[in-house]
Amino acid sequence: MFHVKQFGGPVIHVDGLRKEFRLAEKQAGFSGTLKALFNPTYKVVEAVKGVSFSIQQGEFVGFLGPNGAGKTTTIKILTGILYPSGGTALVHGHVPFDRKPEMLQQIALVMGNRQQLWWDLPAQESFTLLKEIYGIPESDYKQRLDLLVGPLQLEEKLTTQVRKLSLGERMKCELVAALLHRPSVVFLDEPTIGLDLTSQRNIRSFLKEYNRETGATIVLTSHYMQDVEELCERVIVINHGTLVYDGTLTALSAEMSGQRRLRITSTAQDFDFTPYGNVISQVDGVTEIEVASADVADITAKLFAQIPISDLAIDEPGLEETIEKVFSTPAQPQ
Ligand SMILES: Nc1ncnc2c1ncn2[C@@H]1O[C@H](COP(=O)(O)OP(=O)(O)O)[C@@H](O)[C@H]1O
Ligand SMILES: [Mg+2]
Structure with a gap:
């Protein structure tokens, strides 16, 4: 396969990271609406409460925690979608929210519950658009596409309208789309959620190979422990927005067992x-x-x-x- 660009120092650096959401509370009835309009009251949800960790280039890290723990919020901060309420989050030394092109070129985000490909187009056409967006040279593009499409067994599917693909095929196309620009840091938020077992297995072995061959850093959240067991040497566990474990999976099992x-x-x-x-x-x-x-x-x-x-x-x-x-x-x- 190809290699991603190598950088020195930690690829991801998170220090005392906090995020709170303020939700406007509305009281019942017309007077409640008026009151909320002129004198709004807020309920504060602390989604991330001072989390710190560092991740080095090439690591494959499982980011775990129950629903509502703050995983997606942390990933959204690291990919520049959300601005933190406090603390530091850096990717390759950049503040993600600044969305600098040199940082955007280095990251990818795949969310299992969200579609990024154009629904009505065949995947091939979405890929061509991405090639233009990222300015990938024609010769590189062909080679990269083959290296992604082959192991994911998508050869036959590229000319089919995305809406007509199975969920598993669609997710594999999402992966191709996310990796075409050769990011060195890949965030995968529940990429195998709801997929059939064959697709899950195929995506797992692809990711394992991808991490090993390209040297890309991968942060994965998954509810399927088999994903984590097979792929992640290190796990970071958060609960209620707080870090509860950061270390090897082996040590965690030994400690708890x-x-x-x-x-x-x-x-x-x-x-x-x-x-x-x-x-x-x-x-x-x-x-x-x-x-x-x-x-x-x-x-x-x-x-x-x-x-x-x-x-x-x-x-x-x-x-x-x-x-x-x-x-x-x-x-x-x-
Ligand atoms: N946009 C938002 N507005 C308000 N609350 C939010 C928002 N996004 C997430 N939350 C809350 O923040 C907490 C963490 O959510 P999330 O990061 O999605 O958890 P996870 O991905 O670990 O399941 C939850 O309590 C969730 O309800
Ligand atoms: Mg989530």
Whole structure:
């Protein structure tokens, strides 16, 4: 594939970033409307409350958090769509909201829930327009297009009106459109949302390859943990507008997975498992208990000595569960 332009220092630098939205509150009835007109009252929503992180060139970072955590708001600030209420956000040393051409040339934004291609045109024509907008030389354009369209398996789809494509095909075309100008920083906000599994898988392997071959920095939000597990070495987790974790995915899993779940199948009637661990469920002779991973050997030995056991399984909590736990951790006051 091609390589993106390399820069020194952190590509993305966010320091004490804040964003609040002011929503005008309207009271009921005509008098309420009048009142709101002459004496408006506002409700303040603090979407981002002092978030700091830095991202280096070439990193593939998962930006995670439950709905309403502030992910999209942060991404909109980093792509110059929103102006922050406080703190710093820099991309390649530029303030994104200034929308300087040299910064715009280096970034791309794909939002899974928003369409950027012209609906009534075949994707090919949108791509040609983008080529003009970004001033991409003809020879480069052909080569770049092939390198994007091939792995995404879009060869046959370029002349079809975008509105007639499947959701997965449309999203792949969105990716091509976003990457044609060879941005060095790519923001992907839920790019696989609602797609069929085959398209999800195809987009995942494309992104993995793209990051590896071009050296582009990618920031990805996704509700699908498989995306994150396969692509992101590092994750930044925010909750209620506050950073709750920044580090490797492996360390996060290890940190949160001090617990193991034992699934014990036994014919023992009325056996009390509570002294051995936290009883999660007990159905048809199968009991699930949660124990500290360090105690697993000791507890299983004790259980084998106490009751007849026909099956025993030890489960590690999956990433989904791990992230769930991080989300429910109260944010540290900053
Ligand atoms: N334009 C807006 N006006 C008012 N509130 C907003 C606006 N955009 C986002 N919010 C609020 O800011 C918070 C963070 O939203 P968002 O950044 O979209 O979260 P996420 O992408 O993590 O789901 C939410 O409470 C949301 O309702
Ligand atoms: Mg969002």
